[in-house]
Every structure is written in C-alpha cells, then in structure tokens.
Amino acid sequence: MAIVESDEVAKPPAAQPKLVSVLAEFAGPRELMHAAEKIRDSGFTKWDCFTPFPVHGIDDAMGTKRTKLPFIVLCAAICGGTTAIAMQWFCNAYDYPFMISGKPFFSLPSSMPVVFELSVLFSAFATLFGMLGLNGLPQLYNALFKVDNFRRVTDDKFFLGIETTDPKFNVDQTKTLLNSLHPVLIEECWDSGETRAIPSIFFKTLAMLGLLAIVPVVMVAQLRALPSNLPRLHGQWDMDHQPKLKTQKHSELFVDGRGMRLPIANTVAFGELKTDRSFYNGLQGGAASAEITDAMLLRGAVAANGEPVNNGSFPWVTEFPLEVDEQLMARGRERYGIYCAPCHGYEGDGNGLITQRAMELTGNGRGAWVKPVSYHSDPIRMQPVGKLFNTVTNGQGRMPGYASQIPEKDRWAIVLYLKALMKSRDASPDDVPADVKERLSQGP
Template sequence: MAHKHKTKKEPAAPKSFGWMAEFVDEQQLLVAARKLRDSGYTKTDAFTPFPVHGIDEALGIKPTILPFIVLCAGMTGTCTALLLEWYTNAFDYPYIISGKPFASWPAFIPVSFELTILFSAFTTFLGMLALNGLPKFSNPVFTNPRFDRATNDRFFLYVDSKDRYYNRDAVHKLLKDTHPESLEEVLEDESSADIPQPIWMGITTLAIFSLIPLAAIYLIRESRSEEPRFHIFLDMDFQPKKKSQQTTTIFADGRVTRPQVAGTIARGQYAPTGSYYLGYDPEKVASLESAKATRFVTLGQPPAETAGSPEEGTPPAPQEPAPTAPAAEAKPTGTPATTPAPAAPTATEATPATEPAPAQPPAADAAKPADAAAPAAAPATATGEVNLDTLPWLTDFPEGVATEANMARGKQRFEIYCGACHGITGDGNGLVAGRAAELAQGYWTPPTSLHDAKIRQQPVGRIFHTITNGKGKMGGYSSQINAEDRWAIALYVRALQRSRNAKIEDVPEGERAALGNP
C-alpha cells in the first residue's frame, strides 16, 4: 500500500489504473453500477461469469456504432458482388449461359446475398475487435489473482483512472458504500504491454513459410525448362488410361486398341437389313443395276469374313488393291464385295451381276479393279453417290405401321423431334426456323415445308429414309429415334400432308355432317 503514494518520477513505482470492486451476486453489481453511472463515471466496466440482463443500461453504455459500420460493409458487399458479376458476365467476357441475358439479375442475387453476408460478418467480427481495442496482450486488471474468479462465481466492477471525473479517493468512497466483497486498486502490471517475443517469432516464421508456395509458383511459371512441368495434381494431364496408338503390356500383342471380338457387333454399328430398316427394297435394287446392287446389298450386310486374316502380322492395308493400273479390261470374275465395306463399294463395270455379292476369298495378289480405275467407266456410281430418285422405295407402309396408336405416337414424336424446325404443322416454320430467320445471318437454309408438292410425291419409304439419314443440313435421326418411331413419324407426316388436300370422300360418311358444308 505504501507504493501508492510514490510519485511517477520513480520508475519502480506501480501506477494506479483504477479501482476494482468485487461482488458476490449480480444484483449488488447492478446497484453499484447504477450508482457509478449516476455519479457521471463513463470509463467503467463490469466483468461477470455470465451475461447479466440490464448491465449495459446500468453502466450507461451507449449503443455502439458497429451496426452502422456493418450496414455500410454489407452494402459494399452487395455492390461489389453486383459490379463484379455485371463486369465479368455482361461486359468483360459476355458469354451466353442457358440462353439467359448477359446481365441476368436473378442469377446475380444469390452471390450478392452471400457477399453481403460475408462482408457483414467479417466487419462485425473485426469491427468488434477494433472497437474493443483487441487484441490486447496485457491488461492491468489481471495482476490481481482474485480477478480469476470473474470467470467463475464473482462479479467485478472497474473504474478506470482515465475517467474524466476520476478522483482516487472519491471513487474509493463511492464503491466502499456499495459494500463490495473486496475493493482493491488496480496497479500497474509489471509485464510489458508489447506483443510477447515468441508470438512475434511465430508470426514471422509463418509469414516466411507462407512465401514458399508463392515463390515456387512464381518460379514454375516464369522459368523455362526442357523437363516436363512439375505437377502437384496429376489428374488432368496424366490420367490412368491408354489412348489409341499407344502400347501396353497388358495384352500379348502390345496393342492398346483391341480388335473386335469375333461374333460381336460394336455399339452403333448394327445395321439391320431389310426394307423395314432401309425404306426401300434391297432385293429390287439388286435386279436394277448390278453396281448399285452390290453397293447397297453389301452396305446392308455385316462385314464379310475376311479370309486373308491378319494373323501373321499382315496388316490389313496391303490387301487393299493397289492403285496399280487402270486395268479396265480386267473382267471381274468375282464381285468386289469381299473386303470390308469401305473397300468394296465401287464396282466399276456395268455387267449385271445377278447374284448379290457372295463372299469370295480375296486373292491377295489379284489386281482388283481399283477405286481409282473407275471414273471413266461408271461416272454415276463411282463417286459413291446414289440417285435417290430411282431407288425402289417402299410406297406402302410396312405391315403393322398404319395403326391408330402409331399415329398418336408419330404425332408426339414429330412434335418433339421435327416440330422445332419443320413446325408443328410441317410448314417449315418451326421456332428454330423463325429464330434463325430473325437473326438473318445469311447462311441459314430454311427447313423444307412438308406440304411441298415435291415432298408429297415422295414415297413413304423415302420419307423414312430422310428421317433416318437426313437431307441437306438436316442430320439423320437414326441414333435418336428407333425404326418403329421413324415409321410412326412418316405415318404422321403423311397424315399432315393429306390433311391439306383432303376431299370430302376422305371424311367418313358419318362425320361429314359435322363439317357443316353439305
């Protein structure tokens, strides 16, 4: 106690920071706090083990300005998000996403909301720390061991000596009158108020270590090297898989690309034959022209067994007839349909070959009529083009297609797959067409109207063929729509066409009256 009267000039003298009163319950604390407040003290504080209702009001604590700071930060967050999204999406790198406008405000809102919260939360936390003068590594109130019970079962009231009206004796008397459990002066803490050295060292070490990754990234990005790049994550560049043309040790022959297993059909390569799947009669084709016959029939067949199997390392390529001579005179003893389809198609001669392409063992040496030999002999077929107008199309629907159920199915499929371009009524005015016409980009081919005389005169088989293989800019739909549905669509197209050109005779007797016109 004797220390208290020493003057400040003596360095060893503990300095008084204020008074600390200790109470056993919160009611006493509240009474004392109100008394302090009413006496005009503002630099006061209370320390309690739990939140005491009304303590703010009892101490006369003014509302903090933190909410306003947070409000400003929140609005900054909103604006930052909106600006960022608008800048990136609508200004800097406009990119159509889901067909939405570049500046899609509904899509911006979630991010704006999140950023508002983020900015507000950080500001609340950091602002609270800043307004409280935290972090603070030393506080003189901790010098008294009694104060430890502030987190346990005691209530403390503190008057800071920096208060405007602070008078050591007056405060002492005032607090004494509230009958505290104990009343002690808070004396200077002997420890330094500076941040302890170990913490500094820890922070410095962390800061230095955190530079290492940055330095590494900088080095990798800026340096040139012959070596492969350094990869932290291998996922995209090195994947645990083999690509074609690579080698492997898994299979004896070392090939990564496996030959097709005998007796199987690869996905997408199944090509059923028969008029139901082709739209024309392949047998009639055979009787028309031998060249086309071979072409079409072999197209419809699975690849013929190649007798000259590539067993002993003979690669398939040399089997292909070398473009040796224009040998046009070479009478074809065998049809060329022996090697897999690509090699076969262009039989050059006009000799009708009635028997359609029996598989013959290819003479590996034979100077076959080559592709290149063709041009003069058969200009029409040599290019592989087929005159679709003369094909023996099916003119009637196959058995079982023309049913009520199929008509409904065809209508539904038509509206799903075809209506977008050709229009629901087949006029060639679908949504896509309308949209494209609006853009007027110049390279748009308008969809055909299905009511064109040209189309109406086409046999059904040809319509089926068009759906299957496409025409002009229209792609084939065989991969999306199965054959049954393609026929159903063809059926519906016929119905659409007929609806425009119906005669009264087409209407059933019983329903003619409903049309109104006699």
Template sequence: MSEEANNTEPKLIGLMAQFDDPDSLLAACEKVRKAGYTKTDAYTPFPLHGIDEALGIKPTILPWIVLTLGVMGGFAGLGLQYVTNADWYPFIISAKPVWSLPANIPVIFELVILHSAIAVFIGMLFLNKLPTFSNPLFRVPEFARATDDKFFLTIDVNDDKYKPNKTRELLDGLIGQTDVIEVFEDPSPAELPKIIKFVGIAATVVAVVPPILLWRAYYQTSTVPRINPIRDMDVQLRGDTQTISPVFADGRTMRPRIPGTVARGEWVDPIMLTGIVPEIGGEQNVIFLQEEDTPEEGADKPAEDEKPAEDKPAAEEAEGQQPMADDAPAEDKPAEEAPAAEEKPADGEAAAEPEEPEPNWVKIAPISVTKATLERGRQRYNIYCSVCHGLAGDGDGLVSQRALQLEQPTWIPPTNLHTDYLLTQPDGKLYNTITHGIRKMKGYGDQIPAEDRWAIVTYVRALQKTRTGTPEEIPAVEMKELEIKGQ
C-alpha cells in the same frame, strides 16, 4: 531503466467492484449508468442477459463493416468474372452471350461470404483493441475468479464523471458488492517481445514472395514446365478416349456397350423405338426398309414420258422394272413380252430372289393422339419433311421443284404421301421409313426423337385423311360450321 523510473508509483487507471451474484451486478450497472458514467465495463463467468442495456453499451458498428466488405466482395467477384470472361478471354459458343449475370451468381456469392467472414474477424479484433499483450486487470489477484464464480464492475479514471472520493463512495454503496479494488497500470515495458518482432518481419517477407513470383511469371517467358504442386490434378491414372489400354484383351480403353443392356432409367419400349411388335423367341429386322424397292441398275432414271417409279401404282412399277429374259432394257421390249401378271411380286418389287418376310409392324401409332400431338407432328413435318414432300404431302416440296427446274438427270421426285399403297401401310412401317430411310431418302432416327417421329406419322395420317375423309367422319358441330361457311 533508471532508478527514478523504478521508484515511480504505478498510475491508477480505475476502480473495480466485486460481486457474488449476477443480480447484484446488474443492479449496480444500472445505478452506475444512471449516475452518468460511460467508461465502464463488466466481467462475468458466463454471458449475462441484459448486461449491455444495464451498462448503456451502444450497438456496435461491426454489422455495417460486414455489410460494406460483403458488398465490395460481391462487386469484386462480378468485375473479375466480367473482365476475364467477357473482355480478356471471351467464349463465343452457339450465339450464347459472353457474359450473363445468372451464370456468375455462385462466384459472387462465395466472395460475399469470404469478405464478410474476413470483415467479422478483423473488425472484431480492431473494435476490441486486440491483440492486447498485457491487461492491468490480470495483475489483480481477485480478478482470477472472473472466469469462475465472481462478477466485477470497473469504472475508468478517464471518465468525465470520475471523482476519486465520490466514485469510491458510489461503489461502496452498491448493494451486493463485497470489495472495491484499485487497479493500477502495468509497469512492464510496452514494447513487443523480440520474438514477435522477428516472426512479424519473417511473415512480411514471405507474404511478399508470391506477388513477386506472379509478377515474374506474368512479364517473363520460360521454357521450363510450370510448377505443378498437385500433380493429381493433371497427371491422373485414368483411361482417356481413343487411347490404347493394356487392361483389356482388345487393347481399347473405350469400352463398347454390353449387348442386351440398357442404362438405368433409359429403358424404352422396343415397340416405341422400332415400330415392330417383337416375336417371342425370334429377332426382327429393324432396318427392313433400307433394302426395299431397290431399283435395278439403270432403272433409277425415270422414262422421259413417264412418271417416276415411286409415283406409279405397284403393278405399273413392277412392269417398268421387271428384267427381260435377254437382259434387254424394259422400254426396248414390246409390251406383250412382259411376264404374266401372276408372276409379278405382289408388292411391286422387281426381285427374283426369295423375299424376306416383313416384320410384324405396329398397326396404329403407340402414342396418345391429341391436338398437341398433331401440332407437334405438324411442326416436325414442316421442318424435316415438307422441303421434299411438300406441305400437303404431294411430293412437290421446294427441293423437288428446284431439282425439276434444273432438270437434274438423277433426281427422283419424292413419293406422294397420298398414294394408295401408303394409305394402307401400317403406322409402324411408315415410322421405320422415317427412322431408317428408303431408297435415296436418308433416315432421321439420329435427328428426330422417337416421340416426334410418331407425331409425324400421326400428322401424315391426318394429311391423308384430308383426301380420303368422308362427311360421316366429320363431327356434327364442325360439319355444321363448314356448311355455314359454304365449304
């Protein structure tokens, strides 16, 4: 720097008035603003309510900057998710839409918050002209008390109303001011320190490296495994399904459910699940019906001139399936050689072995039977049962009709739900049949929830009532309506 520059007097940049209390500062700010000065500022040790209005400071545009960046961030998140999920990598799952707004709200919200926070931070620095490495006010010794117990008001020399003498007279005439100080610019060089330059250059170089690496990874192939900075996310000490574990004696990682335990909050009354009233100190055979009425070998084909076995009454079914003494087919023996009626099993089974006693079936469905229950049962029945048993329960469903039309030799028509032995069967046994199946009918316990199975039972009872009901069982109001309609 030349000697002439060193001898140059500092340039005046403004005047500063000092006050001892906030009320005097507020009154001074009001007076300066009414005098027409606009390039002013005030400094206080603590936030002072009303100082903005006293100085005439206009609202900042920072909220609009935040709003703009927030909206841009929201659309950026929306567009990013749409491109990645609906265009680049669409997921087609169970006919669900590949892109929907509700599923993307969380990411949109997070990006709105992120961009708004960045806008607040950067906008505040920009509007306050920060960072400022040197402020001329710091060269005034009295200004050091601005963070302690003094209050200051400054007027910039670049203000249109600024006149050296008039402005000083204005400040001198302010009530409560203790001193008027001239503020000169900082004569030190305005260049950034070299250390800051080097740090900025290094930061710029480091910031360029990740985009370069991303570009290289995107457009080039590699046989080297990917960089894994956080290995715990991929390599975890956990037991995967269907793997071997040295921890347990059986060598399996997947642990079976502990017998006799139920997950918290998942306990259901056993009667509701099985249709059986548990006996104290004993165990019930929950799948009792799976072995019931098993046809003899060769007896699963009905006779050409007879009904299928399951459509016959119990006594007739026993006659058609009872094995003969010389193991000859039943149809080849004369009728008089059949065993006596008292020797036949009471339930119509052709079994020589001792019968297993039936469980203690629930007599009536353990649910509240309402109109909604019957409607639910009707819907479930039409979905799962009517294809074989028919809409009215006569065993003439579409599947059965098709099988009979094709003359399938192994087809056994479904049971007519209005058969006598089904009318007297307990609700629990009918429920167990739906759950575990019987003969060639599969069980639906894994497809239909327990409550829906009971609803089907109640609907089947309603279907049976349409054939066995009496006029006395019909409410008087409905009976009168039927009489009016002539039914």
C-alpha cells in the same frame, strides 16, 4: 549471465507506471447489477463489468446500446447479393452472351442460387471481422491481466472497473463513489509502462517455422526436376489410382490404356443386331449402301475426310419400311409436338416458340440462332423418307440428332407425320378420298 545483462542494456529506460483503472469487487451478480445502475446514472462512459458468466439484464443496468453489428452484416449481405447479380449479368449477358434454346441471357430467378451463396459468404465474413473490429480484437495485452485478484473473474469473482480515460474520472471522487456502493474491496490497476514490444522469441520461432516450411517445397521441386527410377511419390496412392473405369478416361487395366472399350471385332452385343438397313438407317439394302458407314450418315453433308458428301445421292428408301396406319400417324403427330414443334412450329414453317423467342433475343446481334428451314419448300418436300429419317436420327447442319431420345419406330412415325404436314400445303383435289369429296361438295 552475460546475455541477460546485454538484454537489459538494450531496453529503453523504463517508463513511469500509470494508473489505468479503478476496480471494485462485488459479492455477487445482484450487487454488481445494483452498482452498475448507479455508475450508469452518474454519467460514466468508459467502464465495464466483468463476470464469470453472462448476467441476465446487465446490459440494461449498464445502459449498453444495441450492437451495430446487424447493420454491418446487412450491408455486407446486400453487397454480396449485388456482386453476384452484377457478376452473372456481366458474364452471361454482356461479355459472352450465349443463346440456349431461346432462354433469356440474364434473368433474376436463375441468378438466385449464386446471390444466396455470396450473400451468406459476405455476411459470414462481416459477422466475424465486424465482431472482432467492434471489440477491438485481437488484443494481446491488457493491464487487467496483471491484477492478481482479477484472475478469478473467470471463476467466481464480480468486478466493475472505471477507466482513468473517462472524462468524469477523478481518483478520489471515483473511489468514494465506488465505496458508497458497498464493494468487497477496491483496487487500483496499474500499467507498469513496460515496453509493449512483442518478445523476440516469437519472431525467432516464426523464422524457424518459415525455414522448415521451405523443406517440402524444395523436396517437391527436386523430385520434379531430377530424373529418378523410383515410382512417383503419392500421398494417397489408392485414392488417386483406383482400378476402375471412367468414361473418356485413361485406364491402366488394358494394354492400349483406353478406359472405354471398342466393340470386339465380329461380335454383336445383345439387342444391337441391326441388319435391316432400311428400318434402322433409312437406306436401301444391297451393294449400293454397303459402302456407307455410320460416320458418313452421322456427319450429314461432310465425310470423314472433310470433303462434302452429297448424301442426297445416297440410296435412301422411298417407301416406309414398316406398316403405315392411323395409329402410327397419331403417334407421329404426338411425338412431333413434343420433339420438333418447339423449333419448327406446329405447321412446320420453322417458327416454333423457341425460335421466335431466340430470334427476338438475338435480334440485336448478340448470340447466334439458326432459324430452322420450312418443310414446305421444294428441297425438303422432295426428300425421300429415308433421308428425312436420317435427319431425325443423326441431325443435319445445326440441328442435333434425336437418335438417343426417340426410338426407331417413333422416328418413322414422325417422318410419316412430316409427310402429312407437307401434303397439307401441297395437295390436289385428287388426293381427297371420294366419300370425303362428296361431303365437302355438299357444303355445310
């Protein structure tokens, strides 16, 4: 009892009740619509219709203007799209230009997915918050909620309310006007003038929840900070730790903790027996090449210890380790066109389309692109076929290896075609077969 008393003492003096609006109840949607047309025509602006379901045509009857929401959403969408373009341009073309195979640093088509996503995101937010804003929501209190009759408006009652703040409002005249529209009844809606302050229980509950929310954080902090013999806490143990193998990932399955396994010593997997060093590595067999490891072939000019290895001195094969015929040459030419020409060019000058485009784009010092060497220079022309084969297999300097894309036989076919390309700029009359020479000397 004492508490209630003290509560009442703390209240500010009760304000005067105030008339907020005049409500008229109508028998059904048709009557309401008719009344709405009349009120619209008498020039009222601050009034509304309340119905238990959407009434078709009420917007026109009330003279409601189309909502501004679509324009707000359109502006947000344009804003989102522009943000997406600006962001991608800044990241890809301005702040960190990165050359990928002669592709432009920035282009509209490739930016479209992000433009789409951000436009949709911004519009969704604009739709939600725009709708709330235009409707003046959230609104926790409305004097109408205190009118007993009005409660049934969500069930089966139809109301029209005119607010006292309307410039044309005058209690008596407005009531007379409403009366002339044959309402079921007319009622006044009063605001009691009670304080609008949020009840203190709301804040007390919020404070309690806030306190409770700290508990899990404290528990986590304690578990992290203090040593414990218990296994770790896991909300979903089997989702985090599945006994399966993932590439490059740790695994509990094996003692050494590796997910990826090394080949078992002294065993060979099916199809992996590659003893023919000349065909598979371009090296002559025997003691001379036994010392040369895959790693030394792979790193090209740098050995495992970082010292430069002059792989020019490796015992490369100088003859093709497979039968050479026109078919192999044709195959090599075709594969060269697919895998090498984009960078090196069809004639092997190092002027492929990708190179041309990349040089053009990186011309002003943005990004970097290494121009491929020309095959028609002595150091390359002199290389034994085994060395050329290794370049295609493992790459060289800035050029990547193509072992994963091109099978061995095709690699040799490409090397054969390379040799033909080099010959095309470095041939003597003696290289021309006798019958062809005769035909050539006859002229056209």
